[in-house]
Amino acid sequence: MxxxxxxxxxxxxxxxxxxxxHPRPGLLPVEEWAAAGAEAARTFGWQQLTYGHATGPAPLVDWLCAHLADGTRFAQTFVTGGASHALALVASLLAGPGDVILVDSPTYHLAFRILADTGATLRRMPGSPAELAGLVRTIGRRVPFLYLVPTFGNPTGRSLDDARRRELIEVARREGLLLVEDDTYRELVYEGTAPPSLWELSGGSGVVRLGSFAKTVAPGLRLGWVNAAPDLIGRLAGLGYVDSGGGVNHATAVTMASFGTSGVxxxxxxxxxxxxxxxxxxxxxxxxxxxxxxxxxxxxxxxxxxxxxxxxxxxxxxxxxxxxxxxxxxxxxxxxxxxxxxxxxxxxxxxxxxxxxxxxxxxxxxxxxxxxx
Ligand SMILES: Cc1ncc(COP(=O)(O)O)c(C=O)c1O
Missing domain, CATH: 3.90.1150.10 (Aspartate Aminotransferase, domain 1)
Incomplete structure (x- = not known):
């Protein structure tokens, strides 16, 4: 059939x-998510089902900021429909035809498609900080940002070491190059602890961090977030479709607040x-x-x-x-x-x-x- x-x-x-x-189907929290939905309905009532706050519901964003424990603030957070959506939104605001977006390579292949949708050209980021600075100076086109997955990367599983992270932040700052850090795998750490994010190391300046609940809870939620300077968060919140439709994926975001705050x-x-x-x-x-x-x-x-x-x-x-x-x-x-x-x-x-x-x-x-x- x-x-x-x-x-x-x-x-x-x-x-x-x-x-x-994709996650192993048996590891998706079907029962726990249903229970969180019921709890969210009890806690938030009709507020779960109306248009949501533009940058995401406060109970979720507050829990997330506390959970990240890296200094991230409410005003630096915008809830999205996953990391893919986060990247698409950020790229559509920052890049356009004629621009060159630098990308790590190898890296997450489907990000290439999202980035190419802006009409920008993609170019491999050079290996050394000096070459990176040289390229940004001589390329002759606008370079709106560099995209990379520095922690437990897809496809390599590797992470940038601490010295390289600091070097990259330093060069990017000197050259006025924004770093877009895809931090999707941070929590799936099997030995020790994950290295500090570029977002944390930079003090939230010159870095946009993309996060997701796709790997830690379920991809079907279509829920993630952007961490960025408040002015970029303001631009995201001011998008016409947010004005029209309210915060992204609101009912799921509210359920995620219950899933998070309950300790589940x-x-x-x-x-x-x-x-x-x-x-x-x-x-x-x-x-x-x-x-x-x-x-x-x-x-x-x-x-x-x-x-x-x-x-x-x-x-x-x-x-x-x-x-x-x-x-x-x-x-x-x-x-x-x-x-x-x-x-x-x-x-x-x-x-x-x-x-x-x-x-x-x-x-x-x-x-x-x-x-x-
Ligand atoms: C590095 C990376 N970023 C983003 C995504 C997609 O995340 P989401 O499901 O939150 O859109 C994936 C999924 O494979 C990924 O590996």
């Missing part, structure tokens, strides 16, 4: 798919960390039987260097025939052809046994193909 479509993910029979950066959020995220750590360890162990791999301290992804002269793009069709899928590394690179020696494997979506089986299928396939050394 053909089901009417409800969700984005499509299961392909016989394929264990390491391509999707903290318990849920602690559970997620334990579950995703186990999933990461299962995938790492199974990949390691065939290929070297770096262990990410947080996030959802392994960034795996293929052996010999393997190409991720060319490996995909035989891999799918062998019952495993992934995203080729080229998808995450802004320059054509870069990253083809890597693949991104997600450990978020499948339980440990399936992750082990998927990596075994991939490793065994690679061992049998020409190009393996």
């Amino acid at each position: 053909i089901q009417p479509p409800v969700i984005q993910f499509e299961r392909r029979p016989g394929i264990l798919d390491l391509g999707w950066g 959020y903290d318990r849920h995220v602690a559970r997620l960390r334990d579950a995703y750590r186990l999933q990461r360890d299962a995938l790492v162990a199974a990949v390691r039987a065939h290929l070297p791999v770096e262990v990410p301290q947080g996030g959802w992804f392994l960034w795996v260097r293929l052996p010999g002269s393997f190409s991720g793009t060319r490996l995909l069709p035989p891999a799918e025939k062998a019952g495993v899928s992934f995203v080729p590394g080229t998808r995450f690179c802004v320059d054509d052809g870069d990253g083809d020696d890597h693949v991104r494997l997600s450990f978020s979506h499948l339980p440990p046994a399936d992750l082990t089986e998927a990596a075994t299928r991939l490793g065994q396939l690679i061992a049998t193909l020409p190009g393996h050394e």
Whole structure:
């Protein structure tokens, strides 16, 4: 029987798919969210269901600022429909045709599409601070901002170290370059603590931080936020569609306030960390039987260097025939052809046994193909 479509993910029979950066369905807090909705209805009554405050309901924003514990203030926060929406809004306010947006590479591939929607050109950010400064000075076009995911990045799982963070903030400040920090994976940390955000290190000046509840609660909420200087928050709040429609996704935002203030959020995220750590360890162990791999301290992804002269793009069709899928590394690179020696494997979506089986299928396939050394 053909089901009417409800969700984005499509299961392909016989394929264990390491391509999707989606949560494991069993880890979505279905009961807890329903309880938070009922509590929000009791607490806020009709106010949950009318037009919301332009920058987000105070009970959510107050809880969020306290939870972030990094000095973020109410006046620096605007609630959005997720990090994608946050990026689209910020980009539409700051960039346009003829501009050059600098992007880290490899980085979150779907951000490229959001940024390109502004009509701006995307260009890879240079590796060293001196080159970055040189590029901004000589490019001859407006550079509205630099986009990066410095903490548990997608696809690499890596984080910028402290010295590099401070250097980047310093160069950006000197060159008048705004940094747009996508901080989506901050809370999914499996060892120690996450590094301080660029937002925190900069004292909230020269940095816009994008946050999301997609990874920590559920992507279907379509709920996230922007942290920025109050003048940019004012511009977001003053958008015509906010004036017309009120605060973004208000009823969900109010429910999230109950989910947060009741302590359920903290318990849920602690559970997620334990579950995703186990999933990461299962995938790492199974990949390691065939290929070297770096262990990410947080996030959802392994960034795996293929052996010999393997190409991720060319490996995909035989891999799918062998019952495993992934995203080729080229998808995450802004320059054509870069990253083809890597693949991104997600450990978020499948339980440990399936992750082990998927990596075994991939490793065994690679061992049998020409190009393996
Ligand atoms: C780095 C990064 N930013 C943003 C998103 C999308 O977040 P949201 O669901 O909050 O729009 C993702 C999801 O994969 C991501 O990996």
